[in-house]
Amino acid sequence: MKILVAIARTPDTTAPIDFVDDGKKYKEEGVQFIINPYDEFALAKAMDLKDERQDVEVTVISVDSNKADQLLRKALAIGADKAVRIDVEPEDAWQAAGEIVEWLKKSGEQFDLIFTGKETINYNGGLVGGYIASLLGYTYIPETYKLNITDDGKLDIVREIEGGRVFLKADMPAVITAVEYLAEPRLPSMRGIMQARTKPFSVEQPAGIEPLTTTVKHYLPPKRKECKLIDPENIEELVEILHKEIKVI
Amino acid sequence: MAVIVYTEHEDGKVKRSSYELTAYASELAKQFNAGPVVAVTFGNVADSELAALGKVGAEKVINFQGEGTDQVDPKLFFDNLKTLLDDTSPKFVVFGANNSGRALAPLVSAHLKYGLVPGVVELPREENGKLIFKKNAYSGKAFADYQVNTDGAVIMLMRNSFDYELGEGTAQVEVRQISGDRAYNIERVEKATGKVPLTEADVVVSGGRGMKGPENWHLLEELAEELGAALACSKPVSDMGWRPHTEHVGQTGLTIRPTLYIAVGISGAIQHLAGVSGSRYIIAINKDPEAPIFKACDYGVVADLFEVVPKLTKAIREFKEKQAGG
């Protein structure tokens, strides 16, 4: 069974958010980049499947400049078998997904499962998985919380929806997007780090897919005015505020 | 030409967020002369409920009914939407930034080859003949302006982003039978009914590790009850299994934008704030005056939550009784 995990590079969750180039670009200096947290859950699930079954091969792919190399290496050290990087920083999800699909066509590689995270924590899109599924005609199963493969080769899945869960069975090939708890993220072992050095890592030229959207600029939200403290002995004041200002009672 | 808006209903009622989406779609139609607003909905719901979307400008509501329409299935739903898209060539297709939006909007965008903007928070503006949408970015820590490079656009609108009023009007309702294959076989659904869903709620009461344990949650349930609020929690609370993961808000949970967010026993870590900073008002209850949440809220109470929460619940109840009485 072949699994592809698409990973994105995002700033660390505690990194300061600031912009350069008139707001067009994120200020990267001094910032630690990580594998997008949702993609970590996806990668961990692929590793769990690899541990459970004998026949699993996991490829990680990223559409990004060489800034993503260390993250792909980390994925190899965690246990992925191969890494592929398509050498372009994509402008939007359509471009990223399109490049991945073009690479699949060109290389002739076929995957039974393609994982992505539910969304990236910087772009907040959640579109790459849907685009790939649509372009390949694969089953699309967004926001997956639990996944098992049954003895007869079906996907046994729990999806998260607003206020609940859906239990379903699906066929492969499928594109799955991961939510938290799909699997426990893993850390690379010393042995893994050593082994990663000799694993296949290929850098591919982009096919030249045009984005459908372009980021014009970013800006920070307006600051909230200073917090007003309410005396706990006079909680009626807060009730007044709930009524008069916030108007929820 | 048309503007298509994807609407939803729950417990027999059209969701409030769907009114907001339809009102937004109507404003787009007006601003860009983009033709009638056609709402689409799946599953059984009374015609009169759907016709009421006319109050926010829907001209027509197409209601797909039949087996498999009560839960989103990306393939089945999209295949049925596709006919409608091809018949109407919409300039805009509007979804909510929620589960169903994420399941369907990318398929629509790929089919129409229209740029898709997820997490939109405002009406667009036009610059040099291009549409520019303001969207949520960096999980609520920033905004971004996205330019759509195509003639039409697919939009996923964040909840509570667009103010609207109910007007007059009745939409024409057309029922269609759903047809086609499914992406998967749904075996069962577990869902809380009769409660305000977190992403729909105007008021959210949220608890953190300061609550000490699940046995204390009745304090928040009682407060939520008085406010008609939904419940949420911080990540450690769902990690420890005190509350279900579906209530977890923040960077790796849900992003919500209620009118009022009440954080109880939550320190206000940056990853937590990411998911709630779009709230119009934030009230914090925490015993530590140095907690970062007090840098991010509008009103704060520095106190032991076990004393102040019951007091607040009681004060609200008494206030409401007084209002009702006089």
Ligand SMILES: Cc1cc2nc3c(=O)[nH]c(=O)nc-3n(C[C@H](O)[C@H](O)[C@H](O)COP(=O)(O)OP(=O)(O)OC[C@H]3O[C@@H](n4cnc5c(N)ncnc54)[C@H](O)[C@@H]3O)c2cc1C
């Ligand atoms: C990659 C990553 C992603 C993350 N994503 C999320 C996310 O999505 N959502 C999220 O919430 N967190 C997230 N976190 C975790 C985040 O960093 C914090 O650890 C978490 O938000 C803290 O939760 P808390 O406020 O409930 O607990 P704590 O930080 O332990 O705060 C508890 C608070 O309760 C107060 N308290 C205690 N007792 C009382 C009392 N009797 N009365 C009043 N106040 C009291 C304390 O003063 C304290 O401020 C993430 C972290 C990482 C690294």
